[in-house]
Amino acid sequence: MELFEFELGPIGTNAFILHEESRQESLIIDAPPGAADLFQRWLEEKGSRPVALLLTHGHWDHMLDMNGVRSLGARVYAHPGDRGLLEAPEVMKDFALPGLHFEPGMVDDWLNDRGTLELLGTQIEYRPVPGHAPGSIMFILAEHGIAFPGDAIFAGGVGRFDLPGGDWSRLERSILEEIYTLPESTRLYPGHGPATTVGREKMSNPFVRAS
Numbered sequence: 001m002e003l004f005e006f007e008l009g010p011i012g013t014n015a016f017i018l019h020e021e022s023r024q025e026s027l028i029i030d031a032p033p034g035a036a037d038l039f040q041r042w043l044e045e046k047g048s049r050p051v052a053l054l055l056t057h058g059h060w061d062h063m064l065d066m067n068g069v070r071s072l073g074a075r076v077y078a079h080p081g082d083r084g085l086l087e088a089p090e091v092m093k094d095f096a097l098p099g100l101h102f103e104p105g106m107v108d109d110w111l112n113d114r115g116t117l118e119l120l121g122t123q124i125e126y127r128p129v130p131g132h133a134p135g136s137i138m139f140i141l142a143e144h145g146i147a148f149p150g151d152a153i154f155a156g157g158v159g160r161f162d163l164p165g166g167d168w169s170r171l172e173r174s175i176l177e178e179i180y181t182l183p184e185s186t187r188l189y190p191g192h193g194p195a196t197t198v199g200r201e202k203m204s205n206p207f208v209r210a211s
Contacts, residue, residue: 001120001144004042005189008032010097013061014191016148018141019048020120027119028053028074029139029148030191032061033100036068043072050074052119054126055107056150056191057133058082059163060092066105077117079128080110082135082165095163111137127178131171132159138178146187147198153179153188155196158207175208 004017009032016029017039026048028039043050053069055078056062063086070076078086085092086105093102111117117124125140129152136159140147151159153175161168179188184199202210 001122003146003189006035006038008034008038009061009064011061012192014189014193016189017042018120019046020122023121024048025051025120027051027124028069030054030056030062030150031064031066031069033064035065036072039069040072052077052117054124054139054148055079055082055086055137056139056148057136058085058089058105059133059151060085060089060096060100060102062150062191063089063105064100064102067103070106070108075108076106077109077111078105078107079135079137080112081128081130082133083107083110085133085135085165091164129171129174129178131161131167131169131174133163134165136174140182140186145183145185146189147179147182148189149179149191151191153201153205153208154190154193155188155201156205157193158205159191172208176210180208180210 002019013032018027053074053076089102129138132151138149186198
């Protein structure tokens with residue numbers, strides 16, 4: 001399995017494609033503005049079929065092109081904690097950049113609590129990590145030692161908790177109980193900025209230190 005990283009949209013939001021060559025299938029994580037056109041060209045060049053779009057949360061910079069990605073054939077998965085943001089994204093206009101187009105997003109499967117998905121022939125665990133947004137969710141590919149926490153945690157930082165639905169105590173608990181309990185070697189690919197590891201953040205993240 002190959003991992004490809006993209007920095008998209010007006011505020012440098014990370015999106016990812018996991019590609020399984022043997023199946024000619026791909027999995028997309030997050031859909032910032034401009035994702036659909038770029039991913040369509042990428043998928044056509046690879047001859048790959050998009051099987052799913054996994055949304056780490058419902059903030060505009062991660063979901064505005066979800067319908068475009070869905071139109072490529074990807075089934076959309078998200079947490080119902082952000083259902084209001086995804087189905088009525090115009091409520092985010094007050095904390096979004098001007099000039100953006102908002103339209104209700106179409107979700108095919110709501111991921112409640114925690115569980116697993118089987119995609120690309122591998123198991124993908126998902127865990128809610130609320131605090132940055134009510135519907136923040138982390139996707140974990142334990143077999144490959146990688147995880148996608150969205151904006152819950154960054155390299156040396158954490159997600160904002162002053163936006164509507166944000167909650168510092170929930171975010172801190174999510175990091176301590178859901179992210180820091182992963183193997184320390186797990187490589188984290190956050191929604192903004194460079195990749196890091198669980199071990200590095202447990203030791204040096206100035207906002208949440210492991211006890």
